[in-house]
Amino acid sequence: MSRALANRTKCLSESKTLVITATANRMRAEGVDVINLSVGEPDFPTPEPIKAAGQAAIENNFTRYTAAQGIIELREAIVAKLKNDNQLTYDPSQIVVTSGAKHALTGSLLAAVNPGDEVLYPVPGWLSYPEMIRIAEGEPIPYHCKGENNFRPDLDELRRLITPKTKAIIVNNPSNPTGAAYTPDEIREIGAVLAEHDIWVISDEIYEKLRYDGKSHLSFAQVDGLFEKTVVINGVSKAFAMTGWRIGYLAAAPELVKAVTKLQSQMTSSCCSISQKAASEAMRNGEDANMRTMIEAFSRRRDMVVDALNQIDGVHCPTPDGAFYAFPDVSAFLGKTVNGHTIANDIDLCQWLLEVKHMALVPGAAFGAEGFIRISFAASDKDLQTGLQRLKDGLEELRG
Numbered sequence: 017m018s019r020a021l022a023n024r025t026k027c028l029s030e031s032k033t034l035v036i037t038a039t040a041n042r043m044r045a046e047g048v049d050v051i052n053l054s055v056g057e058p059d060f061p062t063p064e065p066i067k068a069a070g071q072a073a074i075e076n077n078f079t080r081y082t083a084a085q086g087i088i089e090l091r092e093a094i095v096a097k098l099k100n101d102n103q104l105t106y107d108p109s110q111i112v113v114t115s116g117a118k119h120a121l122t123g124s125l126l127a128a129v130n131p132g133d134e135v136l137y138p139v140p141g142w143l144s145y146p147e148m149i150r151i152a153e154g155e156p157i158p159y160h161c162k163g164e165n166n167f168r169p170d171l172d173e174l175r176r177l178i179t180p181k182t183k184a185i186i187v188n189n190p191s192n193p194t195g196a197a198y199t200p201d202e203i204r205e206i207g208a209v210l211a212e213h214d215i216w217v218i219s220d221e222i223y224e225k226l227r228y229d230g231k232s233h234l235s236f237a238q239v240d241g242l243f244e245k246t247v248v249i250n251g252v253s254k255a256f257a258m259t260g261w262r263i264g265y266l267a268a269a270p271e272l273v274k275a276v277t278k279l280q281s282q283m284t285s286s287c288c289s290i291s292q293k294a295a296s297e298a299m300r301n302g303e304d305a306n307m308r309t310m311i312e313a314f315s316r317r318r319d320m321v322v323d324a325l326n327q328i329d330g331v332h333c334p335t336p337d338g339a340f341y342a343f344p345d346v347s348a349f350l351g352k353t354v355n356g357h358t359i360a361n362d363i364d365l366c367q368w369l370l371e372v373k374h375m376a377l378v379p380g381a382a383f384g385a386e387g388f389i390r391i392s393f394a395a396s397d398k399d400l401q402t403g404l405q406r407l408k409d410g411l412e413e414l415r416g
C-alpha cells in the first residue's frame with residue numbers, strides 16, 4: 017500500500033483564469049497597482065431584493081438541508097422561466113438545482129459519459145470543458161470555431177467528428193471567450209446536424225441574458241428533434257450578479273435528471289438553502305431595472321473596448337454579441353523581444369503585461385486559441401480606460 021494519489025486528478029490542470037486572478041490579487045496585496053481585466057464575473061453587486069430574500073431565509077431559519085434536487089419553489093420558477101423565455105415545457109421534476117452551472121455541467125457529464133466515450137467541445141471554448149470531460153473519464157475532442165469563420169463551428173468538421181464513439185457535445189451560446197452568439201438560424205443549422213445522431217447535447221446558456229443589440233436567443237432544446245437530447249444548463253451567476261451564491265440548474269430528460277440527482281445527493285446533499293431562496297427571488301422578479309442597468313453598462317463598455325482595441329495598429333477585434341469578453345487577435349505582436357523579454361506566444365505576452373505593465377488578461381492559449389487574448393469588460397470604466405492605455409503602450413513598445 018502507498019499513499020500515492022489516484023490518477024484521476026493527475027491529468028487535470030488548475031483553472032488558468034483563477035490562477036491569473038490569484039497572481040493579480042497577490043500583486044495588489046503587495047501594493048502593486050494592477051488592473052485586472054481577467055475576471056469572469058459581473059462587477060455589480062447582487063441586487064438588493066435578491067439579497068433581502070437571502071437575509072429573510074436566514075431570519076426564518078430556512079437553514080437546513082433541502083431536497084437534493086432543489087426546493088420546489090425555485091424549480092417552479094425555473095420551469096416558468098424556460099416556458100416564458102424559451103417556449104420550453106418542462107415539469108419541475110425535470111429540473112435539478114446545482115451549485116453553479118459548473119456543477120450542472122460536471123453532473124451531466126458524470127451522468128452521461130462512460131470511460132473512453134468521446135465528448136466534443138468548442139475551441140476556442142471555456143477552459144473548464146476539457147477538464148470536466150476528463151473528470152468523467154471521457155475523451156475530449158475539440159471542434160473548431162475559428163476567427164475567420166466568425167467563431168462559428170464548421171458544420172462539415174462537426175459531421176466528421178461525430179462517430180459511434182461520440183456520447184455528447186458541449187455547445188456554448190453566447191460563448192466564453194469569444195462573445196459570439198449564434199443567430200436562431202445558425203442554431204437551427206447546427207442543431208439539424210446534431211439531431212441526426214443519438215447523442216446528448218449539453219447546452220451551456222449561462223450568458224443567455226447578456227446579449228447586446230437586442231438579438232434574440234434560441235436554445236438548442238428548441239430545435240426540432242433536440243428537446244429530448246438536450247441538457248439545458250443555465251444559472252443565476254452572470255445574469256443576476258450572483259457568482260458567489262453558487263446556484264445553477266439543468267433541465268433535461270427524466271433519466272438524466274434522476275442520475276444527476278443521485279450523484280448530487282451523495283456528493284453535496286443539496287445546494288445552499290439560503291442561496292436557493294435568493295435565486296427564487298432572482299428568477300421570479302430579477303429582470304428589473306438592476307439587470308437593465310448592468311446590461312446597458314456592459315453594452316457601452318463593449319463598444320468602448322472594441323473601438324480602442326481596433327485603433328491599435330495590428331490588433332483585430334470582432335464585436336462580441338454577448339457575454340462580457342473581447343477576444344482580439346494579437347498574433348502580429350508575437351515573436352518579438354523587448355528589454356530582454358522574448359514574447360514568443362500569447363502566454364508570454366500576458367505574463368509580460370502582468371509583470372511590466374501591471375495588467376492581468378487571459379492568454380488565448382488557455383482557451384485553445386493561440387495568438388489571441390481575452391479581455392473582460394466586467395470592470396469599471398476607469399479600470400478599462402487605464403487597462404486599455406497600458407495594453408496600447410505595451411503593444412506599441414513591442415512593435416518598436
Ligand SMILES: Cc1ncc(COP(=O)(O)O)c(C=O)c1O
Pocket residue numbers: 056115116117118119142188191192220222251252253254259263264
Ligand atoms: C461558459 C461558462 N459556463 C459556465 C460557467 C460557470 O458558471 P457558474 O458560476 O454558475 O458555475 C462559466 C463561468 O465562468 C462560464 O464562463
